[in-house]
Amino acid sequence: MRFAVGGIFNETNTFAAPVTDISAFTIRRGEACLDLAGANHSLGGAIDACRELGIEAVPTIYADSLATGTTARPIFEALLDELAERIISAGPLDGIALALHGAMVAEGHPDADAAIVQRVREVVGSGVPIAVAVDFHANIGQPMLDAADIVTVYDTYPHCDQAERAREAVALLARTARGEIRPVTALVKPPMMPVPQGQHTEQPPFRDLLARAHEIEARGDALIVSVAGGFAYADVPEAGLSVLATTDGDPALAHAIASDLARQAWNARDRMAVHNVPVADAVAEAIAFPGGPVMLVDVGDNIGGGTPGDGTALLAELLRQGARGAIMVIADREAVALAARAGVGGLLEATVGGKTDRWHGDPVPVRGRVRSIGDGRWVHEGPEWAGVPVEMGTTAVVDVDGVTLVLTERATAPGDQQQLKSLGITPTEQRIIVVKAAVRWRGGYGPIARHAIHVDTPGLGSANLAGFPYHHIRRPIWPLDADAAWPHPA
Ligand SMILES: [Zn+2]
Incomplete structure (x- = not known):
């Protein structure tokens, strides 16, 4: 056949x-x-x-x-x-x-x-x-x-x-x-x-x-x-x-x-139904947690759900609260180009993220040393998509105060530790790992996470569906319509 x-x-x-x-x-x-x-x-x-x-x-x-x-x-x-x-x-x-x-x-x-x-x-x-x-x-x-x-x-x-x-x-x-x-x-x-x-x-x-x-x-x-x-x-x-x-x-x-x-x-x-933690409370909780890694789950910018991966709500708050040992990946082609121009060991001064649309926070001004620049290629180790290759585009690792900022050309869903390992970063050594996901992070990071906080970040992956301008879905529908009934009354 x-x-x-x-x-x-x-x-x-x-x-x-x-x-x-x-x-x-x-x-x-x-x-x-x-x-x-x-x-x-x-x-x-x-x-x-x-x-x-x-x-x-x-x-x-x-x-x-x-x-x-x-x-x-x-x-x-x-x-x-x-x-x-x-x-x-x-x-x-x-x-x-x-x-x-x-x-x-x-x-x-x-x-x-x-x-x-x-x-x-x-x-x-x-x-x-x-x-x-x-x-x-x-x-x-x-x-x-x-x-x-x-x-x-x-x-x-x-x-x-x-x-x-x-x-x-x-x-x-x-x-x-x-x-x-x-x-x-x-x-x-x-x-x-x-x-x-x-x-x-x-x-x-x-x-x-x-x-x-x-x-x-x-x-x-x-x-x-x-x-x-x-x-x-x-x-x-x-x-x-x-x-x-x-x-x-x-x-x-x-x-x-x-x-x-x-x-x-x-x-x-x-x-x-889900209930997420406000951004400032989530970051304070992550900083106060003894040991790590603590996963800060950036639900609003869930890349696997079609968001741009350049949401800045958690970056701004981590810097504001002076977090140490945190790592966060942001897709920002423009910032990657600036980091590449600065070169390894050079100083990057840029505004990062929040550039694709108005849903994912404002660009955040950062100043940091470029640690490395690579081609952003890696292969899933699994369990999800094991063996499937990924191309993040040119990728720069930049040390910004207590936050390791990974800047990529293309948004890449954080379901696999290889995303960081391929950059020479050991996930278990991080105190706080921001993942732009809802559930997918659990495949790769579930086994090493000491604690996870789901954060009510703004964005096109937000769990608050009432914030989206729906026109074509069936109504009433749960959870938008709490009184939705089924089977439908005759
Ligand atoms: Zn799916």
């Missing part, structure tokens, strides 16, 4: 500045897609599964990016055209395996993932099964399910099972292609939109919801049962939590399973 593999992977924060430049995407064409084999990655997992099952994996195109703002229409449509053309020119195929995020928005395509699967369906017709592996933060809608045969969702946040879920998708795709099973999926979406910080899957209530899903799978009642936490920062109708159940040809059973688990999620919503 031959399965085409590929995808377009983007998580969209529709409140962030739109993407108009194709360079936001890393694009692997043809054979280059196969470089992801062996990595903890959904495309890599799909390729590995094909090889193990004796199926030829036919690479097409894989375009991915950091979480960003809405993708410009011509960029999205050009990528989609290329995916379609490469599938057409791949010759006879027995199945398609797509690695998508599930919360992508492009101009003119509010459900871009559905648009991708629909286009692929048009190209291959009804006779070729399509499997899709999506992120835990996917905002899943019925149109994507209608066009796909199989959808798997990561069961972990921080994400550690990308490859495994894609392997599951390919295994079910193979059984479907051989006519052994006839997957049917039910989707139930209670009116709830929990923020990322309330979605940690190693803690209740998500831990319990996923344990229940796995129990149902283990019992053999369903082929796949998934709970996708959803992504609240995409202002689209399908934003929010999704429960999916896929059975072998039994739609009523799929619906009953999904409804039951959705009710359980709805009833647990209050335990998904």
Whole structure:
């Protein structure tokens, strides 16, 4: 058998500045897609599964990016055209395996993932099964399910099972292609939109919801049962939590399973609510804590959720309170250029951060010695994305009073200790580590963190959803509408 593999992977924060430049995407064409084999990655997992099952994996195109703002229409449509053309020119195929995020928005395509699967369906017709592996933060809608045969969702946040879920998708795709099973999926979406910080899957209530899903799978009642936490920062109708159940040809059973688990999620919503610490209190608490590292979690500037990574609220407060032994990464191309001009050992005088938009604090004036300048390349050691390379762009380490400031050209989510280790910095020796994340930091830093403080910083990742100008989500929806009711009264 031959399965085409590929995808377009983007998580969209529709409140962030739109993407108009194709360079936001890393694009692997043809054979280059196969470089992801062996990595903890959904495309890599799909390729590995094909090889193990004796199926030829036919690479097409894989375009991915950091979480960003809405993708410009011509960029999205050009990528989609290329995916379609490469599938057409791949010759006879027995199945398609797509690695998508599930919360992508492009101009003119509010459900871009559905648009991708629909286009692929048009190209291959009804006779070729399509499997899709999506992120835990996917905002899943019925149109994507209608066009796909199989959808798997990561069961972990921080994400550690990308490859495994894609392997599951390919295994079910193979059984479907051989006519052994006839997957049917039910989707139930209670009116709830929990923020990322309330979605940690190693803690209740998500831990319990996923344990229940796995129990149902283990019992053999369903082929796949998934709970996708959803992504609240995409202002689209399908934003929010999704429960999916896929059975072998039994739609009523799929619906009953999904409804039951959705009710359980709805009833647990209050335990998904989060309460963060004001900036000044958080910094005082971190300074007073004996030993370290203390993680100051910059929730408002959660890079993995599409923020610019240049939020300054914590930098300003750390300097104001005279913190010692703190480290913080800020994306600021302009400041990196100034540091490079000053050179190693030189003096940097610059205003740092707060330059992308008005959501993430003001630029902060700093004066410090440049300790090092590097190319900002490193490879994830895991558990998240192990083996996947990262390019932060030119990166300068600058000592500013008691704060080690790492300036990068590109925003980079802080899920892995290699981000600092690759710069010769030992994370365990830091007293305070600022992470621009909600939950993702736990993958790399969880094992070494002595204490963590979630900070109510301003920004496009803020847990205070009432501060966002929503126009397209379903209303009423929890937590924006405390009185949201479900099931809806008849
Ligand atoms: Zn995610």
